Amino acid sequence: MKGGFLISFEGSEGSGKTTQIALLEDRLSATGRKCLLTREPGGTPIGEKIRHLLKFDEDATAMCPETELLLFAASRAQLVRELIDPAISEGKIVLCDRYLDSTTVYQGVARQISADPVQMINHFAVGNRVPDLTVIIDVPANIGLTRARQRSNGGDADRMEQESIDFYERVREGYLLLARSLPERFFVVDGAQEPDVISELIWAEIKRRFGV
Ligand SMILES: Nc1ncnc2c1ncn2[C@@H]1O[C@H](COP(=O)(O)OP(=O)(O)OP(=O)(O)O)[C@@H](O)[C@H]1O
Ligand SMILES: [Mg+2]
Secondary structure, three states: OOOOOOEEEEEOOOHHHHHHHHHHHHHHHHOOOOOEEEEEEOOOOHHHHHHHHHHHHHHHHOOOOOHHHHHHHHHHHHHHHHHHHHHHOOEEEEEEEOOOHHHHHHHHHOOOOOOHHHHHHHHHHOOOOOOOOEEEEEOOOHHHHHHHHHHHHOOOOHHHHOHHHHHHHHHHHHHHHHHHHOOEEEEEOOOOOOOHHHHHHHHHHHHHHOOO
C-alpha cells in the first residue's frame, strides 16, 4: 500500500477550493486510493462548534484578532489528532479545505498580527503535520467575492464574506508571498479558468509529485 499524505487547499472565499477538492476526490477514488475530505475550521465535533462560533455567532463581531487566531488553532489542533494523523497512518490521502496557511494569511497578513506568534501558535497546533502539498487557487478578490455572494444568494453571508475588497486583496497577496517563500510545498493555479481546466492542472501536479 502506498503511504498516506496531506494535501491542503487554500485561496480566498469563492476561489473554488471546495469545487476542486470534490473533483480531485473523484480522480483519486478512480485510481483506487482512499481519501478523507475535511475542512477548517471544523471537521470534528469540537471543531464544528468552533466553526459556528467563528463564522455565524451573533456575538462574534466583537471578537478580537487574537481570539480568532487561537480559535482557528484550537479547531486545527483537534482535527490533526482526531482525524488527519490517524487517516494518514491508514494510508489515506487527506484533502483539507484550508489548513495552517489560512491562519498565516488571514490572521497574520490580513489582520496584521505579527508573524512570530502566528508561526509559534501554528506549530504548536499542528505538531509535525505540515502539508505534503498545498494548492493555492488564485483569483482576483472581486471574482472570488462575486462567486461567494452569488452562492450565498445575497442571503446570510458569513462574517468573513462581509470583509472589504481590500482585505481580500491582502489575503491574495499573502498567499502569493507564502508560495514564493516556500515553492517546494506550494502549487499555485489560476482559478479564473474553467473548473475542469483547473482540475486537470492540479491532477497533473499531483501525479508528478506523488506518482498516484
Ligand atoms: N473555476 C470556476 N469558474 C466559475 N465558477 C466557479 C469556479 N469554481 C467554482 N465556481 C463557483 O463559485 C462558487 C464558489 O466555489 P467554491 O464553493 O468551490 O469556492 P470556495 O473556495 O470553496 O469558497 P469558500 O472559501 O467560501 O468556501 C460556487 O458557486 C462554484 O460553483
Ligand atoms: Mg468552500
